[in-house]
Amino acid sequence: MNTPSFRNWQSVQDEVLRRIHAREWAPGDLIPNEADLAIEFGCARSTVNRALRSLAESGLLDRKRKVGTRVAAQPVAKATLDIAVIRHEVEEHGAKYGYQLIARDIAIPPLSVSGAMKTKADDKLLHVRALHLADDEAYAIEDRWINIRVVPDAEAEMFQSVSANEWLMKHAPYTHGEIAFSAAQASTGDAEIMGVAENSALFAIDRLTWDSAASVTKVRLLFTPGYQLRTGL
Amino acid sequence: MNTPSFRNWQSVQDEVLRRIHAREWAPGDLIPNEADLAIEFGCARSTVNRALRSLAESGLLDRKRKVGTRVAAQPVAKATLDIAVIRHEVEEHGAKYGYQLIARDIAIPPLSVSGAMKTKADDKLLHVRALHLADDEAYAIEDRWINIRVVPDAEAEMFQSVSANEWLMKHAPYTHGEIAFSAAQASTGDAEIMGVAENSALFAIDRLTWDSAASVTKVRLLFTPGYQLRTGL
DNA sequence: AATGTTTTTATGTGCGTACATAATAACATG
DNA sequence: CATGTTATTATGTACGCACATAAAAACATT
Numbered sequence: 381m382n383t384p385s386f387r388n389w390q391s392v393q394d395e396v397l398r399r400i401h402a403r404e405w406a407p408g409d410l411i412p413n414e415a416d417l418a419i420e421f422g423c424a425r426s427t428v429n430r431a432l433r434s435l436a437e438s439g440l441l442d443r444k445r446k447v448g449t450r451v452a453a454q455p456v457a458k459a460t461l462d463i464a465v466i467r468h469e470v471e472e473h474g475a476k477y478g479y480q481l482i483a484r485d486i487a488i489p490p491l492s493v494s495g496a497m498k499t500k501a502d503d504k505l506l507h508v509r510a511l512h513l514a515d516d517e518a519y520a521i522e523d524r525w526i527n528i529r530v531v532p533d534a535e536a537e538m539f540q541s542v543s544a545n546e547w548l549m550k551h552a553p554y555t556h557g558e559i560a561f562s563a564a565q566a567s568t569g570d571a572e573i574m575g576v577a578e579n580s581a582l583f584a585i586d587r588l589t590w591d592s593a594a595s596v597t598k599v600r601l602l603f604t605p606g607y608q609l610r611t612g613l
Numbered sequence: 614m615n616t617p618s619f620r621n622w623q624s625v626q627d628e629v630l631r632r633i634h635a636r637e638w639a640p641g642d643l644i645p646n647e648a649d650l651a652i653e654f655g656c657a658r659s660t661v662n663r664a665l666r667s668l669a670e671s672g673l674l675d676r677k678r679k680v681g682t683r684v685a686a687q688p689v690a691k692a693t694l695d696i697a698v699i700r701h702e703v704e705e706h707g708a709k710y711g712y713q714l715i716a717r718d719i720a721i722p723p724l725s726v727s728g729a730m731k732t733k734a735d736d737k738l739l740h741v742r743a744l745h746l747a748d749d750e751a752y753a754i755e756d757r758w759i760n761i762r763v764v765p766d767a768e769a770e771m772f773q774s775v776s777a778n779e780w781l782m783k784h785a786p787y788t789h790g791e792i793a794f795s796a797a798q799a800s801t802g803d804a805e806i807m808g809v810a811e812n813s814a815l816f817a818i819d820r821l822t823w824d825s826a827a828s829v830t831k832v833r834l835l836f837t838p839g840y841q842l843r844t845g846l
Numbered sequence: 847a848a849t850g851t852t853t854t855t856a857t858g859t860g861c862g863t864a865c866a867t868a869a870t871a872a873c874a875t876g
Numbered sequence: 877c878a879t880g881t882t883a884t885t886a887t888g889t890a891c892g893c894a895c896a897t898a899a900a901a902a903c904a905t906t
Contacts, residue, residue: 388889401786401824413856424891429857439695445857446899454782457696459792462672462689549687553634557846559692563796563814563838581796581814589846591634605796613790613822621859646886657861662887678887679869 385422392421392431400440400451408453411441459611463559463585465546466522466601470514478513479543482521482573486528486535493525496588497595506534508544511573518574520607524599530591545599554596557589561609564602574604583607618655625654625664633673633684641686644674692844696792696818698779699755699834703747711746712776715754715806719761719768726758729821730828739767741777744806751807753840757832759785763824778832787829790822794842797835807837816840 386392399405411417414432418425432449435441439458443449470477489497489505499505506526512519524544526534531552539547564584571578583603589596619625632638644650647665651658665682668674672691676682703710722730722738732738739759745752757777759767764785772780797817804811816836822829 401788403786407783415856426859426892427890429859430889433858443857444899445897446855446901448856454698454701457790457792459694459696461692461694463692464689465687468687550640553636554846555634557690558843559690559846560841560843561794561816562841563816563836565814579812579814581798581812583794583796587846603796608793608795610791610793613787613792613820648886659862659889660860662889663859666888676887677869678867679871679885681886 386427387423389427389430389434392417392423392428393435395421396431396435397440405451407451410448410450413448457613459613461609461611463587465549466512466520466543467546470512470519473514475514476516478516479541480511480513481539482509482511484508484539489525493598497525497527497598499527499529499595503529508539510539510543510545512543512545518576518604520604521570521573521602522599523602524597526597527595530594530596544597548597552589552591552596554589554591557587559588560586562586566602570602574602576605580605583609585609619660620656622660622663622667625650625656625661626668628654629664629668630673638684640684643681643683646681690846692846694842694844696820698782699745699753699776700779703745703752706747708747709749711749712774713744713746714772715742715744717741717772722758726831730758730760730831732760732762732828736762741772743772743776743778745776745778751809751837753837754803754806754835755832756835757830759830760828763827763829777830781830785822785824785829787822787824790820792821793819795819799835803835807835809838813838816842 386395396411405411412420414425414428417428421428432441432443436443436449440452441449442452464472467477467479484507486504486506488494488502489499489507491501493505494501494503497505506528508522508524508526510522512522522543522545526544526548528535531548533551534547537547562584564582566574566576566578566580566582568578570582571580582605585601585603586599587601588598619628629644638644645653647658647661650661654661665674665676669676669682672689673685674682675685697705700710700712717740719737719739721727721735722732722740724734726738727734727736730738739761741755741757741759743755745755755776755778759777759781761768764781766784767777767780770780795817797815799807799809799811799813799815801811803815804813815838818834818836819832820834821831
């Protein structure tokens, strides 16, 4: 067997993928070590390392020091979702973006919110509710609480024409966050705003972002029926 | 200012993150080039490269040859979801996993399925419907079509005790796939099987996987109300 | 047999150099 | 002036070496 010499990490990766896929290396199998592969492929070990590391990151390989590299038995499919600003999402679909502020006030949030955001139960937060439109039709309802202790500038912003969704992206950095996807039934009020049947199944995204130890904002986005969040595998 | 010498790529990354977060490098800003940063940090350029490349992969930096590296203006939040085998998902919640086959037959699928799977309209596919349980309660309904031309072994498998979800992971490799998340209303039949109210809002995952140019399987998973798919940011 | 210690081994990472490549800027040419 | 050509520059990556580190295996000790 001649070795056609794999000079770059991508081609090494492709060859590894081919072998996994052709079942030359079956799920659970231990594959040769980096040094041996480097010799076989006619490249440096670091090149093999780059290829395998990247495959491990995407969940296709399991690597352990001293033990070796094995093909993942249960290739946990890792789907990476790009959560963009809603305006961009709409415009990328080729639709005209629209925005309407529904309500804006500073109030003491329900305990579920102050609890999740770890603010004091009697701390006032900025509460913004808005509607995002695509081609003049309801696209998503945004219900957001903003920690004005962390983002004091938000108090001066009326969110009449710029959505909190977009404003915060620019003005409030965050260190980490949590995101959850679920399905929810449209409440009477939401159904009316969106112009859909009551109890429609809505796609919901709940996001909570943090700046170090302090919560920045908590938002729930409810999308009109038919909305799909898609990605490749 | 003394430079405390950043010896490994992680600490370089942390320092870069700190500067971005502290707005020393604001969104949209061009940051110093790798060579300069390497000098400043007292490490090799390759170490800086590793740190910046990784940040670019996670969407926080935009890099272009010759142009340089800039802090992403709209840090597109990339959420990576781990889509595991349902049994594992259930067991990780500390619940007892259960499985029930609802139906299994070989039939001509509706056009929506043969169209998406790019099989001939009169090609027969293996159709499996099953219920996944957690602590003896309905967890998710699986409705799956399998391309028996691509996975002939599936024809001999009855899926009485092993779910197609799990069996395919082991026996049918795929090269790529698409996944979509949405919300759906429970049909009368599904509601009855799951023991939930009709028209409940269910979380739906649709997945279509390919082996090169041939479709392997198309599946829709409907989760009982309350289900959440979560991850960090 | 149970426990602690040392060796071995495969991955993880750092370094410095070299060259490849994309995109821009500077320059030349009709 | 418009257009084509050539430098310049920052990232991208390959290479070979060195050493760090985790984990298992081999060995020694009680």
